[in-house]
Amino acid sequence: MRNSNEIIDDIANREYEFGFTTDIEMEMAPVGLNEDTIRFISAKKEEPQWMLEWRLKGFQAFKKMQFPKWQHFEMPELDLQKLSYYAAPKKKKQLNSLDEVDPELLATFEKLGIPINEQKALAGVAVDVVFDSVSVATTFKEKLHELGIIFCSFGEAVRTHPDLVKKYLGTVVPHSDNIFAALNAAVFSDGSFVYIPKGVRCPMELSTYFRINAENTGQFERTLIIADDNSYVSYLEGCTAPKRDENQLHAAVVELVAMEHAEIKYSTVQNWYPGDKDGNGGIYNFVTKRGICKGNSSKISWTQVETGSAITWKYPSVILQGDDAEGEFYSVAVTRNKQIADTGTKIYHLGRNTRSRIISKGISAGHSDNTYRGLVQVGPRAANARNFTQCDSLLIGDRCGAHTFPYIESRNSTATVEHEATTSKIGEDQIFYLNQRGIETEKAVALIVNGYAQEVLNQLPMEFAVEARKLLSITLEGSVG
């Protein structure tokens, strides 16, 4: 009879499901990072001069910056000169429909279970797929077009909607925000662009799927979402990468802008390759995500389910500028083996009567380290601002770590800031109780973990929630004990 320790170890050591590579002819930039690299990328993408200049500004800022030191893990050595900053499936002409996409690529997405064919899209999800550095397929464009919604790759938006891009690019995450954001500004490859016009409720989930395939590349996509007055959009982001012994850097930037009475719901299911059980390989997921509730009564909500990456390091944030604006952050972060997560959120209450809600559920197994770091800042003008933070950690086994760093800075005496935190262990008693009802240990752990993460999973759109649940169960298979 296997005891629960053995079963948990098994779960912890389970293989990564999406670790295959796709054999496809690639066009790569020469290794290294300098002005020429940036000019090369910009030229490859046939960008206008203003875009190149913005990139170069980012590069200037980057050169002056250093890696931060405050994180709760040892910063790995990153040699940014050894990476290639552009990799694209070789294909000269612009893709107009899915039929023109390399069948090998389509087969890859099939394997990943990504709904890029129209049939799946009919289920109500429009998908943009970013493979290494370029966006290869955006489904459902026409239907969205009728409503005036723009949903396309970032590169395409630069060409077709330069005014919108110029107006908002870098207004939420400036090119000099932090070293990874500056690097992204300089070398960003592609990403998604969304504009929802005034008064339009986007009738389907918009979704981007990111996949890193090429070796020795970084992925630096950039997403910009603008919801104009009285509009609504729900956006989903998913990601995977092949297994490689080398670490790969993913330094993305996401900017959200919500105007008056607009709402943006941004959901992520992050399943980048986490490395093997000894901590070799895996993605460094160093991402800057920030939204601004610019208009009054606007709302931005981040929901993230983070199960992959060797290191996850990000704080999706909300600036509550408008009065009565609302920000939310719902997070489940799972770490196992030697994975590290240092994640959380920052909420800046600037407007009056602004509200925010933070629900963070950390789950650590194996030898992993899971940190919640959050900042709630209330400005002097933010009368009656309210925040509620609930921050829970669940430990599986006794070799993992969980840490909580909540920072509160309030400069308005009428503000209410509440913080609750708990740490618990999956109890032998809970597992035995479920065993006694005929449920084996692996399933029992999945059930307990899903129950624990329920409040966050409930925030995900239906289709995604099912996937996230499955992912949570699979991720933790074998980590009980």
Place this chain on the structure above:
Amino acid sequence: MLTIKNLHAEVDGKQILKGINLEIKKGEMHAIMGPNGSGKSSLSSVLAGRENYTVTQGEVIFEGKNLLDMSPEDRAREGLFMAFQYPVEIPGVSNLHFLKTALNEIRAYHSLPAMESKEFLKLTKEKQQLVDFNANLMNRSLNEGFSGGEKKRNEVFQLAMLDPKLAILDETDSGLDIDALRIVAAGVNKLRSADKAFMVITHYQRLLEYIVPDFVHVLYNGQIVKTGTKELALELEEKGYDWLKEEVHQKESV
């Protein structure tokens, strides 16, 4: 149905069960009584397969199979159910979702297809009425925030749902007021049948007024020191356990 022979078990290096012998046949109701700390919960834990107990001697045959060789979940799937003295809380997992998972795991073990939602809900309703369980509690998280009495009644509801061959009830009556006790007892009585057996662990004779046992065993210091019928329970109620303890010590010193 269940044969326990010379069962010895320890926990944390401490000998708790010291040679238990017990035979339970189909259709029978056995009551196990005994002072606090005598090993009643330990016996049910060992039968259910709790990991921290080590069996050092003896054997247990359940429906012709060696029970001690089986994992806890397989024991459950073979038809052994234990109503816990202290049911655990599992936040975020709905009572019904949990029960559906359990039921279908057991069915899969017997090569039966998973039960359809519609059928499951029908079954739920039927059993909920049978044991008079509060329907509002079915959709709540498993035992989370339930009162002591509600937890115990949830155990009986689960028992009704999973329909085991042998049910062990570990002090299901303790912490219940008299009305709740009557309801629980009525529920258990409705579940009695010729092909099922019960082992009811209790402290008090009062439960046995409602659930009439075929046999009463007294467990003391890890052994069954006396077996009788329901009259024995009355005698214990009247005289306490001290006379029995003395009897045991006298025997030991001879």
